[in-house]
Amino acid sequence: MNTELLSLFQTLAQCAEELKLTVFVVGGFVRDCLLGLRISDADVDVVLEGDTTAYAERLHNALGGEIATHPKFLTKKLHSLEGVAVCEIDIIQARTESYVVPGALPMVRAGTLREDLERRDFSINCLACALELSPALLDGTLRRDQIVGTNQAFSDLKGPLLRVLHEKSFQDDPTRLFRLLRYQSRLGASIETATQRLFESAIEQRVLESISAFRIASELWKILHEKNVVAMWTMLQRYGLLQRRPFRGLATPEFLQGLSVLARKENVSDLEWLCLMSLFIVEADLPDFWQTTNTPKAGKKLVKSSRAAILGDESADLTEELRSVSEIFKQIQ
Known part of the structure; x- marks a missing residue:
């Protein structure tokens, strides 16, 4: 005990x-x-x-x-x-x-x-x-x-x-879409048949548009701190739960690759996650993303200088670039 x-x-x-x-x-x-x-x-x-x-x-x-x-x-x-x-x-x-x-x-x-x-x-x-x-x-x-x-x-x-508990559950609180996938992975749980149907129907009805970006960001933070973060994020992408602005840049295979690299590190800080996400956010969405997530000025500055270096070079090996991401982030601590 x-x-x-x-x-x-x-x-x-x-x-x-x-x-x-x-x-x-x-x-x-x-x-x-x-x-x-x-x-x-x-x-x-x-x-x-x-x-x-x-x-x-x-x-x-x-x-x-x-x-x-x-x-x-x-x-x-x-x-x-x-x-x-x-x-x-x-x-x-x-x-x-x-x-x-x-x-x-x-x-x-x-x-x-x-x-x-x-x-x-x-x-x-x-x-x-x-x-x-x-x-x-x-x-x-x-x-x-x-x-x-x-x-x-x-x-x-x-x-x-x-x-x-009832058919309107996901409409009442769309953050339950994220929690369903988080619990499924964390607990090794199955999803009851009717609940799976209601889950998919709620996504088709675009219920996430009824809540603020801040509430979505809060659910994403919880997932980033889970042990099975890569598996969970894969499911978010599979079901299209990242299409809402300003998060659509996090729905790409490239971001999932970067996530997989950083997730191998122990005790990833919130600032490291913020900077990684900012590298892949669609440029037009960056101001909204930074406001939603309270990204500090130092983080914004580093991201602006790093985006071109990591994402602008088509010949770059993304995995190798991101292996040193923790060293880069030390500059803003």
Whole structure:
């Protein structure tokens, strides 16, 4: 058992007990524990019914870090944690969601734990475990009757099988298109037949045009930090999920080749990924791409001087050029 995680969850449970609150860890963390996957540098989502202010403050006092509050979505985020087993903790008031317009951010109101689970993206994420039972969750001894979840969630977890909860899921939140491919590769999961059909139909309906480039960029960042980034990016290209400006330059075989080279390096920095992507972004899209991704001035300067050197010479061996990309990027650090 990961002793650092156990210590963290003991603190989470103790803070809840002191306030006489019933708090649950939910979603992907529970899923990964039940699948026996290695948990490292994870984000943790905890949910309680009712106001989260007192619990968030108690955790802040116990763990440090900083609190960001998002009242519109009934969430608080404890981040910038040091010496803690996870990067950040989302503290969520149990809620329901409704989408007035496809692709828009949801309208949120307080709800029950069961309603909170039913708003999620895929069935295998509709799982919750009370914090006082977290030691059993972490060591694999938790019984099924101790987990809150739907029968569909437990059934699909055996595959694992990715299944959306309703037919409008991808229209409501098109970022789920990216998450489906990310989970498929990371979990070695299959896609349920109707979900595959809905996925392909949503792409044909160009649902990604209903969301901002910033939200797409956020999903791409998550994929870039995955172990199977090359396989995932190959699927993004296969299904045409990179045709939206300013990302269309990332849909080329040349970019995939560059990605494959840089992905061999351990601990690739965000700045390195930014510079690599900028080399392949269509020139007319660069200003929008840089604005969307907050590319620093030094990165822009290096990219402008490097584009001609790497991409302008048709005789250049792209693989060999990009083998030294990390050395080039040191100039902007």
